[in-house]
Amino acid sequence: MSINTDFDKRVGHVVRTHDRIRRNGVVHRVGKDGLIRARPRVARPRFPLRAILIVMLLGLAFKGVLWAQIGPVGYAERVEKLRTGTTVERVGAWLMQPEGVTVWVGGQLRPYLRR
Incomplete structure (x- = not known):
């Protein structure tokens, strides 16, 4: 167990989110505070x-x-x-x-x- 467990969890979350963005694309949203946030696009199975x-x-x-x-x-x-x-x-x-x-x-x- 590491001293920086919380930090490692946050980094892991950021890496997973970034991988999902790379795989599925990105959606930009403006929050209530005026910041633009990049969220991964929801990946739905596509029916041909x-x-x-x-x-x-x-x-x-x-x-x-x-x-x-x-x-x-x-x-x-x-x-x-x-x-x-x-x-x-x-x-x-x-x-x-x-x-x-x-x-x-x-x-x-x-x-x-x-x-």
């Missing part, structure tokens, strides 16, 4: 909402292109073929089933893709 949204939109666009390229009858036949397969193929059939967005995107792209 933007990435998930982009993947979903790309998936819908892909399904629309397939629907436009193959046609509604061919697309339905291929989805039915997947529906009778293994578990992974059934999940793929569930994901690839045409819904309103797929049909709309496919209808918009069909004049450009189908010859």
